[in-house]
Amino acid sequence: MNPSADGLLTPSDSTDSGAQQIRDAIRDAIVERRLAPGTKLSESDVGGLFNVSRTLARAALQALSYEGLVSVEKNRGAFVAYPSPEEARQIFAARRLVEPGILKSAAEHITAAQLKHLRHLLVEEGRLMGERGQSARRAEIKASGDFHLMLASISGNLIMQRFMEELVARSSLVIALYGQSSASSCGHSEHGDIITALEQKDVDTACHLMLHHIAHIEADLDLRERKSFGLKEAFEH
Amino acid sequence: MNPSADGLLTPSDSTDSGAQQIRDAIRDAIVERRLAPGTKLSESDVGGLFNVSRTLARAALQALSYEGLVSVEKNRGAFVAYPSPEEARQIFAARRLVEPGILKSAAEHITAAQLKHLRHLLVEEGRLMGERGQSARRAEIKASGDFHLMLASISGNLIMQRFMEELVARSSLVIALYGQSSASSCGHSEHGDIITALEQKDVDTACHLMLHHIAHIEADLDLRERKSFGLKEAFEH
DNA sequence: ATGGATTAAAGTGTATACAATAATTTGCAT
DNA sequence: ATGCAAATTATTGTATACACTTTAATCCAT
Structure with missing residues (x-):
């Protein structure tokens, strides 16, 4: 039985090649934190939820x-x-290592239309910050990641784009686990600043701001080992 | 029937968890260029070669x-x-973007023992350059990549390490397709120079040399679209 | 012979079936 | 009641089976 998965996933009514679809749905559920870290994903349950056999469920997992x-x-x-604290550190170390380079490449390729699109993402993100409720929170989390992914997309390098997708998704998991201030939104204005620097073709500033931004996110983490003690230890004293 | 796969793979006689093993064996075959780009890998053939069902073969692929x-x-x-020429460009763009950062991180963490190990890899690589024959060539290809992977390993970041593994493997494919001078070994001395710079804690120089090194490899590529025209076109005129 | 439609073969996509491993429950002795 | 052992259940690992798509081969008409 897996009660926690009940109603969490949205088996889209689609015509697609099977496993990919399921993978995307589960990934979204994880990134938007509808599935908590550590949750068991049994092949039968996943298969049942999407009305496919274990074969496809297994492939997706x-x-x-x-x-x-x-x-x-x-x-x-x-x-x-x-993710362990060490893993979390490595994820953000990877982002610090990679995102300035992506930003630089994006700055070289960016068009006016793309800049407008970025600004559009920004106001959307801002709007979601204002709203209240679970679904708005989820959308906000996604929007915040989309900013970074959009930059990767603009950079024109598909390989870096896929890598950033992985990093952003895993970051979401890390924040879910170790984030303190519930305001994952604190970085909103920083996104705006980065766009502004891009507009002015000031790559160095943009990179600096990006590093600052990542550092900010990291600073909100409490990366202490969670021993996840069970029942007994939890109720001692 | 797939004659080209005959005797190319080495189904290791092991006790492991199935698909992973097959994946590794095929990857090695690809990276060492025993399997040419474009070769069909049918699930039945792969399964037959490793004495497993299509299920596992498919998972590995x-x-x-x-x-x-x-x-x-x-x-x-x-x-x-x-890989298309554009893909090839992106692979090397990714390496230019990522490897200096890895090198910097490696320089911060490197120990004396690891430096010795790097030097050891270098002489091994040199020795292989001297030898003649297919298997030496393959070993040399692998050794050349191992230098970059060792640096990623020293950096201490597992995520970047896995990413580099992907990039190095794909680079091998690109070189197989678009490399001109059969001497993939041309970068040997450059590896040595980078180690020397590392020894002297001169990170900036090391990074510079690394970028130069990657540029050298790229310079040896002929990234023109290979139309791979068939028979008819090939014999017109 | 050549070109095109039809049919046969081969291969992939997915589901199901069976074997092996781990988790859970039951039963017993203390 | 508590702790341990055996047996039961649930779940994963792998193989096989069947449906569907693509590719190749065959056949006929021109």
């Missing part, structure tokens, strides 16, 4: 494990990834 | 497609990837 969003343990099954 | 080493076309099957 396997795919997600390559992205680092799901960890599969031999003979034990798949779980929503539960 | 799927996994390789996530790494960009194999491309699977719906209802048509899996093929050793045949």
